[in-house]
Every structure is written in structure tokens, then in C-alpha cells.
Amino acid sequence: MHTPAPLHLERALVWFRRDLRVDDHAALYHALRAARTVYCVFVLDRDILDALPRQDRRVAFILGALQVLDDDLRALGGSLLVRHAHAGDEIPRLAAELGAQAVFTNHDDEPQALARDAQVAERLASFGAELRTFKDHVVFERREVMTTTGGAYGVFTPYKNAWLRKVNDFYLSSYPVERHASALAPTPGARGVPDLAEIGFEAVALTPHLGQGSRGAQALLDDFLDRMERYDETRDFPAVKGPSYLSVHLRFGTVSIRRLARLAHQRMQGGDRGAEVWLSELIWRDFYHQVMHHHPHAMAAAFRAEYDRITWESGPEADALFRAWCEGRTGFPIVDAAMRQLNQTGYMHNRLRMVTASFLTKDLGLDWRLGEAYFAQQLLDFDLAANNGGWQWASSSGCDAQPYFRIFNPVSQSEKFDGDGKFIRRYCPELASLDNKAIHAPWERAPLAMQAIEYPRPVVNHALARERTLARYAVVKSRAVG
Structure with a gap:
């Protein structure tokens, strides 16, 4: 089904990025069909990594995936060169060093990635090479x-x-990669995948069920x-x-x-x-x-511009509420259990992403961008487009977002989707002794038991917070109409 241009290059370089596999890989397939010799590289991009905390699950996951990728490439006659550098500089330099007439890679439509790729394409063109990109993600x-x-x-x-x-x-x-793998060659300088310490990171545990690569x-x-x-x-x-x-x-x-x-x-x-x-x-x-x-502007601002006029809560009290949300100390068990799952594992169940996002924006009255940034830091599966879309959906500022007057009740969400409290008990073990009814709103249904449990009281009254949110959004909507 996929028919690229006929063989016409002597050497090509495949630049792996967010496509860490051999099977059904668009750029690799097209390179193998276009060149007599194909080399492979992945750059641990310092433009991204230098800003990360030294314990970052994503870096550990990537290194594990690269090891499998290298093994699979070697089984086909190639190898993976892994560099720790600034990708915008390293890819053109490596292409020139290898004599590659083209660099093949797959699209990355994030704004910063597009700017980087434009820079790479310009530098490649300066010595007669080109950047060829393909849809894959x-x-x-x-x-x-x-x-x-x-x-x-x-x-x-x-x-x-x-x-x-x-x-x-x-x-x-x-894309039937293996059928054309004879063009793969060991990449000069490939010495395997570095460990975390070699690139300045510390060991961090990954959830075993995710597996490797x-x-x-x-x-x-x-x-x-x-x-x-x-x-x-x-x-x-x-x-x-x-x-x-x-x-x-x-x-x-x-x-x-x-x-x-x-x-x-x-x-x-x-x-x-x-x-x-x-x-x-x-x-x-x-x-x-x-x-x-x-709409690349929506990656930093509200998709619906009028929602950038919302007056979010701010000041020391708002800062304290944000910390309580981040740390799973809001006093709402389903919210706290979800945030603790995120902090402990780097994963959060999709239903709970909606619940916690609604709670931050519509119970605490805090800017959705605060939550978006925290998820971006913690989520192992962080994806700019999906994370932004989800947060703007919850805050009603995005395309096809929930109406601003739809506000999740954290207690009813808890009762509906964790009725027996099994999830709450896993991540809030201090509440394990409460019965299945009390565990969703312990401050209300088990006040005496709460005196002996180290668990915070709710940081907000949901009913009052809901009224404040309706008023906050109504002002913005009235201005938009006026």
C-alpha cells in the first residue's frame, strides 16, 4: 500500500524520536526503500532533559525502550547510536559526519518540535542534505x-x-520494515544505551506491568x-x-x-x-x-479567548490550596487518592483526570494551567496535545469542552465510580477502616472516627465553591455577549 520514491540515496540517517520501535515505522520504512545504507540515531535532547528533575520516570522509560529498540535493530543488521546532546546541533553534525544525504524522521507537531525541525532542515540544507518527515504518531x-x-x-x-x-x-x-531491512548498517560509534547515571539522572522505580519498550x-x-x-x-x-x-x-x-x-x-x-x-x-x-x-495558541492560552479573562484565585491561600491538591491533602478522598496515584506511579486513571481537573478549576478556583503544568511534570504518558485538551475540556475553555455549569461533585463521582472504596483504600490507607458509605465523605458520615485518623478536613465546601464558580464564569460569559 505504501510506495515511496525508488532507491536513489547512498546513505540515510533515521532519527528516532517519539517512535521507539522497529515494527510498522514510517520513517524507517521510507529510508530503507530510498537508500543503500541506513544508519539509526536517537538523541537524548538536552534542550528537554536539562530542565527535568534528576529523578524522572520518563527518562527511565525511554532508556528501557531504547535498549529494546537497539536489540531489534541489531537483529536486523543495524544498531542504534544514542547521543546525549542538543538535537538541533547534533543531527546536522552527525549527518555530515556520516555522509548522509537525507535525514528521515516522523512528524512531531508540538510547537517547539516544529521550530527545532525547521532549524535542523536549514542546517542540513547548508551542505546539500535534506530533512524528510512522515506521519506516524x-x-x-x-x-x-x-x-x-x-x-x-x-x-x-x-x-x-x-x-x-x-x-x-x-x-x-x-509499513513492512523487515522486508527491506538489508539496507540497515551498524551506526559508527554505536556503543549501546547509556544508563541513567551516565546522563546525570538518578534511579527511579517504574510500574512493572508497563514492561520495557x-x-x-x-x-x-x-x-x-x-x-x-x-x-x-x-x-x-x-x-x-x-x-x-x-x-x-x-x-x-x-x-x-x-x-x-x-x-x-x-x-x-x-x-x-x-x-x-x-x-x-x-x-x-x-x-x-x-x-x-x-490552533497552536491553545497550547499556552485558552482555546476560547474569552476564558482568558477569568479571574482565578491567587495569593498565599490559593498557593496553599494548590499544594494541598498536588500532595493529595484536599480532604476529598477520591481526589486525594487520584493525586497520590499520580505522584507514586506517574499514572492516573482517565476518569480521575477529569475529576481532579474539575476540582482544581471549579472547586478551588485555580487556573487550569497550574494543573496542566503539574500533570506535565508527573505523568509518564504526558502528551502536550492530549494533556492540554483534557485540561481545557475540564475548565470549559477548550473546543468541545463541558459547559462551565457542569461541575463534577467529587463525592458523587466517588460513590459512582469507586462505590466500595477499593481505590481510595489503596492510596489513602488511613481511611481503610471506614465503611463503604463513610469513606466517600468521612467528615460528614464518620466525624467521630475522623478524630482518631490523620486525614485532613475538606479544604473547601463543594456547594459554596460551585456557586462561586458559576458566578466567576457567568461574568466572563456576560462580557462576551455584551
């Missing part, structure tokens, strides 16, 4: 799914319907295939094994989005409701990436 990107008038979609359901009308075997077919992704997918048909019934309950847990693997490309979408689409066509709902989640991912492409 999503099924549809940029301007591939547009409205009938040629505009970008701002509402998910019409986008999803257009996505489903357009998708076919061509868009979901894989593409092997870990395969194991998780195998497990999920047996559960996919129940995904629509189980996905909202954090104490139940409902999600695929593949989000971090999608983020770093240790599994192909085309492969996952193809599996879900095939099952959906067979009447599998769980597969249909899971495919919808994958389409949300495409949707947020096309929003980022068409």
Missing part, C-alpha cells in the same frame, strides 16, 4: 480530516464521524485483547482492570497507532461495543493533535 493529522467547507473541526463528534467515514485499509495498513507494549496489548469487549463497561472504574494501559506506549511510539486502530476498527465492524468505545478514545487523540496543529 496519529492515524490522521494536520489537514487530513476537515469540514466540508475546508475548516478545522472544533467539536469532537462531527470530527469522529468524518474520521470514521474516511478511514480504510490504506490508512490503517502497516515494544516488548512491554506487546504484552499489554495481548492482555487487553481478552478484555477489550468489556472496555465500555469497565473503563470508568479505577479499581477495575479496564483500561488498556497503553497510553505511555502510544506516547513514546513503542506500539503503532495504526496497529491499535486497525484492531479496534475490525472488532467494531464485528459488533464489538468495547472496541467501538476504545476506538473512540484513539480518535480523541487524533482530534487533540489536529487542534494543536490548527
Whole structure:
């Protein structure tokens, strides 16, 4: 299905980034079809890494994925060169050193990545080389799914319907890399993958079930295939094994989005409701990436400009509330359990991402950008487009966001999605002795027991906070109308 230009290059360099696998890899496939000799590199980009805390789960995950990638490339006759440098400088320098006439890589539409790639392309051109980029991280990107008038979609359901009308075997077919692997060559200077200490980071524990690189992704997918048909019934309950847990693997490309979408689409066509709902989640991912492409301003400001006029809470008291939210000390068990899960594991269940985001913006009255930045720091699966989209959805400032007057009640959310308190007890063990009714609102339902438990009282009154939020948003809406 994929037919690139015929062989015409002597040497090419494949630059791996958020696509850490060999299987079904667009840039690698095109390089192998275009060049007689193909080298491979990954740059631990200091423009990104130097700003991170010295214990960062994502760096540990990346190094594990690189080890598997290197093993897989070596099995095919190549190897992976790993450099710790500024990618904008290192890629052109390495291409010149290797005599590569082209650098092949996959698209990264984040604003900073686009600026970096433009710089790399300019430097490559200075000595007659070129940068060739390909779609790999999503099924549809940029301007591939547009409205009938040629505009970008701002509402998910019409986008999803257009996505489903357009998708076919061509868009979901894989790139057969192994068939053309004879062009792979060991990259000069490749000495394996460095450990954390070699690049200035400290050891950090990763959740074992994630596995390592593409092997870990395969194991998780195998497990999920047996559960996919129940995904629509189980996905909202954090104490139940409902999600695929593949989000971090999608983020770093240790599994192909085309492969996952193809599996879900095939099952959906067979009447599998769980597969249909899971495919919808994958389409949300495409949707947020096309929003980022068409509206890059939304990565730092409200998609709907009027919401940048909201007066958020500020000052010492607001700072203390933010710290309580970050540390899981709000006095609302479901919120605190979710934040502690995030802090301890780097993961948060999707339903709880919505609950905690709503709580920060609409119970505490704090700017969504504070929460977005904290999630960006803590989430192992952090993705700029999806994280921004989720936060703007919760704060009602984004495209297709929940209406501002829809405010999650943390107690009712807790009762509905963690009815027996199993998830709360796991991450708030000090509440384990409370019964299934009291555990959702212990300050109200078990006041005597709370006297002997070291657990904070609620930092806000939800009912009063809700009224303040309605008033805060109503002012903005009235100004927009006026």
C-alpha cells in the first residue's frame, strides 16, 4: 500500500524520536526503500532533559525502550547510536559526519518540535542534505480530516464521524520494515544505551506491568485483547482492570497507532461495543493533535479567548490550596487518592483526570494551567496535545469542552465510580477502616472516627465553591455577549 520514491540515496540517517520501535515505522520504512545504507540515531535532547528533575520516570522509560529498540535493530543488521546532546546541533553534525544525504524522521507537531525541525532542515540544507518527515504518531493529522467547507473541526463528534467515514485499509495498513531491512548498517560509534547515571539522572522505580519498550507494549496489548469487549463497561472504574494501559506506549511510539486502530476498527465492524468505545478514545487523540496543529495558541492560552479573562484565585491561600491538591491533602478522598496515584506511579486513571481537573478549576478556583503544568511534570504518558485538551475540556475553555455549569461533585463521582472504596483504600490507607458509605465523605458520615485518623478536613465546601464558580464564569460569559 505504501510506495515511496525508488532507491536513489547512498546513505540515510533515521532519527528516532517519539517512535521507539522497529515494527510498522514510517520513517524507517521510507529510508530503507530510498537508500543503500541506513544508519539509526536517537538523541537524548538536552534542550528537554536539562530542565527535568534528576529523578524522572520518563527518562527511565525511554532508556528501557531504547535498549529494546537497539536489540531489534541489531537483529536486523543495524544498531542504534544514542547521543546525549542538543538535537538541533547534533543531527546536522552527525549527518555530515556520516555522509548522509537525507535525514528521515516522523512528524512531531508540538510547537517547539516544529521550530527545532525547521532549524535542523536549514542546517542540513547548508551542505546539500535534506530533512524528510512522515506521519506516524496519529492515524490522521494536520489537514487530513476537515469540514466540508475546508475548516478545522472544533467539536469532537462531527470530527469522529468524518474520521470514521474516511478511514480504510490504506490508512490503517502497516509499513513492512523487515522486508527491506538489508539496507540497515551498524551506526559508527554505536556503543549501546547509556544508563541513567551516565546522563546525570538518578534511579527511579517504574510500574512493572508497563514492561520495557515494544516488548512491554506487546504484552499489554495481548492482555487487553481478552478484555477489550468489556472496555465500555469497565473503563470508568479505577479499581477495575479496564483500561488498556497503553497510553505511555502510544506516547513514546513503542506500539503503532495504526496497529491499535486497525484492531479496534475490525472488532467494531464485528459488533464489538468495547472496541467501538476504545476506538473512540484513539480518535480523541487524533482530534487533540489536529487542534494543536490548527490552533497552536491553545497550547499556552485558552482555546476560547474569552476564558482568558477569568479571574482565578491567587495569593498565599490559593498557593496553599494548590499544594494541598498536588500532595493529595484536599480532604476529598477520591481526589486525594487520584493525586497520590499520580505522584507514586506517574499514572492516573482517565476518569480521575477529569475529576481532579474539575476540582482544581471549579472547586478551588485555580487556573487550569497550574494543573496542566503539574500533570506535565508527573505523568509518564504526558502528551502536550492530549494533556492540554483534557485540561481545557475540564475548565470549559477548550473546543468541545463541558459547559462551565457542569461541575463534577467529587463525592458523587466517588460513590459512582469507586462505590466500595477499593481505590481510595489503596492510596489513602488511613481511611481503610471506614465503611463503604463513610469513606466517600468521612467528615460528614464518620466525624467521630475522623478524630482518631490523620486525614485532613475538606479544604473547601463543594456547594459554596460551585456557586462561586458559576458566578466567576457567568461574568466572563456576560462580557462576551455584551
